[in-house]
Amino acid sequence: MSLLASYLQHAIAVFPSLLRGAVITIEVTTFAIFFGLILGTIAAFGKLSKRSVFKIPSSIYVDFIRGTPLFVQILIFYYGIPGLINGLTGEVFRIDPIIAGIAVCSINSGAYNAEIVRAGIKSVDRGQMEAARSLGMTERQSMKEVIMPQAVRLIIPPLGNEFIALLKDSSLLAVISVHELSKNGMLYVSKTFAAFPAYISVAFVYLALTMGISRVLNYIERRLGVSDRSE
Amino acid sequence: MIEVNNLHKSFGKLKVLKGITEKIEESEVVCVIGPSGSGKSTFLRCLNLLETPTSGDIWIDGEKVTDPKVDINKIREEVGMVFQRFNLFPHMTALKNIALAPMKVRGLPEKEAYDRSRDLLKKVGLEDKADVYPNSLSGGQQQRVAIARALAMRPKVMLFDEPTSALDPEMVGEVLNVMKDLAKEGMTMIVVTHEMGFAREVGNRVLFMDDGIIVEKGTPQEIFYNAQNERTKSFLSKIL
Ligand SMILES: Nc1ncnc2c1ncn2[C@@H]1O[C@H](COP(=O)(O)OP(=O)(O)OP(=O)(O)O)[C@@H](O)[C@H]1O
Numbered sequence: 389m390s391l392l393a394s395y396l397q398h399a400i401a402v403f404p405s406l407l408r409g410a411v412i413t414i415e416v417t418t419f420a421i422f423f424g425l426i427l428g429t430i431a432a433f434g435k436l437s438k439r440s441v442f443k444i445p446s447s448i449y450v451d452f453i454r455g456t457p458l459f460v461q462i463l464i465f466y467y468g469i470p471g472l473i474n475g476l477t478g479e480v481f482r483i484d485p486i487i488a489g490i491a492v493c494s495i496n497s498g499a500y501n502a503e504i505v506r507a508g509i510k511s512v513d514r515g516q517m518e519a520a521r522s523l524g525m526t527e528r529q530s531m532k533e534v535i536m537p538q539a540v541r542l543i544i545p546p547l548g549n550e551f552i553a554l555l556k557d558s559s560l561l562a563v564i565s566v567h568e569l570s571k572n573g574m575l576y577v578s579k580t581f582a583a584f585p586a587y588i589s590v591a592f593v594y595l596a597l598t599m600g601i602s603r604v605l606n607y608i609e610r611r612l613g614v615s616d617r618s619e
Numbered sequence: 620m621i622e623v624n625n626l627h628k629s630f631g632k633l634k635v636l637k638g639i640t641e642k643i644e645e646s647e648v649v650c651v652i653g654p655s656g657s658g659k660s661t662f663l664r665c666l667n668l669l670e671t672p673t674s675g676d677i678w679i680d681g682e683k684v685t686d687p688k689v690d691i692n693k694i695r696e697e698v699g700m701v702f703q704r705f706n707l708f709p710h711m712t713a714l715k716n717i718a719l720a721p722m723k724v725r726g727l728p729e730k731e732a733y734d735r736s737r738d739l740l741k742k743v744g745l746e747d748k749a750d751v752y753p754n755s756l757s758g759g760q761q762q763r764v765a766i767a768r769a770l771a772m773r774p775k776v777m778l779f780d781e782p783t784s785a786l787d788p789e790m791v792g793e794v795l796n797v798m799k800d801l802a803k804e805g806m807t808m809i810v811v812t813h814e815m816g817f818a819r820e821v822g823n824r825v826l827f828m829d830d831g832i833i834v835e836k837g838t839p840q841e842i843f844y845n846a847q848n849e850r851t852k853s854f855l856s857k858i859l
């Protein structure tokens with residue numbers, strides 16, 4: 389049998405388990421996007437706040453996460469923290485790998501989102517806030533009605549890139565046995581040793597997923613672009 | 620209407636306002652002139668608390684603005700401001716720009732707010748631009764919408780910070796005309812401007828500011844043709 393034919397057979401054979409892995413990857417990524425957006429928005433406003441009770445924790449969070457590798461964050465979260473709890477309380481503490489994966493990815497993505505959201509808000513002209521405030525609108529009203537609608541258009545494109553990065557980075561969760569796309573590829577290779585066809589297939593499934601996200605994002609950007617008569 | 624007593628404002632070490640005392644009567648139109656950096660904008664911005672005064676007191680319509688317990692937003696509702704760079708909201712139509720604050724701040728029902736906005740657009744001669752976004756308007760038109768937007772809150776005082784200096788010369792007139800109409804209706808106005816024609820025609824008084832104080836004040840005639848202070852004279856000789 390030719391090499392090509394054997395590779396094709398492996399690619400077909402690995403495919404069902406890659407699809408199952410892709411579902412996990414999508415699941416983890418979707419939840420992490422959702423929670424990461426919430427965390428990122430909170431941290432962004434925290435960093436923009438004049439009050440140090442909000443500002444300092446937000447800055448520490450963002451700097452710590454952005455200054456350390458996701459891989460290490462995964463290890464800390466999955467092994468380090470349960471170990472710490474065990475050491476402190478004497479009780480065995482286990483955490484579901486998928487839950488841990490979603491949590492770490494959310495926390496990680498939130499820090500990057502925070503910078504994106506903060507930059508978006510800051511790049512809206514100062515005069516906009518002043519005009520809104522001079523009309524008697526409160527800070528909150530001005531944010532909601534005037535600043536955020538303009539900031540969102542600046543925020544969406546880099547946020548989209550962040551989502552794509554998140555989807556790819558979720559492959560690191562293989563290290564804590566989350567059966568996502570890469571992990572399932574690895575499992576197949578450990579049984580068959582067919583590394584080339586299996587990992588190429590893994591790569592193509594990622595490519596399909598990221599292209600899918602790009603399309604959705606382009607669509608959203610276009611939709612927002614239509615209602616944007618300001619530029 | 621407006622009373623300012625020994626107003627000081629510093630940014631860090633930089634002293635920008637060094638003791639401004641001034642009384643402005645109802646329906647008065649006061650023009651403020653002075654060199655760049657003399658503190659004209661800062662003075663206006665203190666009046667609606669866009670800047671917090673370092674010391675001194677301000678009363679507007681009997682209300683002590685500088686009282687720490689004062690509701691800043693309530694004060695701002697009564698004091699309209701027009702900016703050099705218009706600062707219209709780019710994501711809203713002209714009509715929505717005007718209607719937003721009355722709806723959000725005064726709680727006006729939508730229909731009423733839009734009716735009021737349409738009337739104001741008519742007043743500034745732009746009734747056909749209701750559904751246009753700011754970036755499709757000329758500078759002069761944008762500034763007229765900005766004036767309408769400030770008027771929509773029915774303020775007792777209007778502050779103008781160089782409302783025509785970002786405009787092409789051919790558009791200055793249309794904005795000044797709107798302001799003249801407003802002055803004739805009895806609006807109390809403080810206008811930072813170097814438009815002498817405007818100051819002479821509708822200004823009751825002119826204040827000349829330099830280096831954080833009011834150096835000289837008087838009627839437009841007195842200031843423009845018979846200035847006493849050397850600094851005033853030298854400034855006027857540069858702009859005339
Ligand atoms: N937010 C601020 N922080 C620090 N310095 C400021 C601030 N706002 C104004 N200044 C400084 O205060 C001084 C007076 O500024 P202001 O804008 O009031 O002058 P102006 O008379 O309006 O000048 P122009 O004719 O150029 O508009 C300037 O030196 C300016 O740099």
Ligand SMILES: [Mg+2]
Binds near residue numbers: 659661
């Ligand atoms: Mg100024």
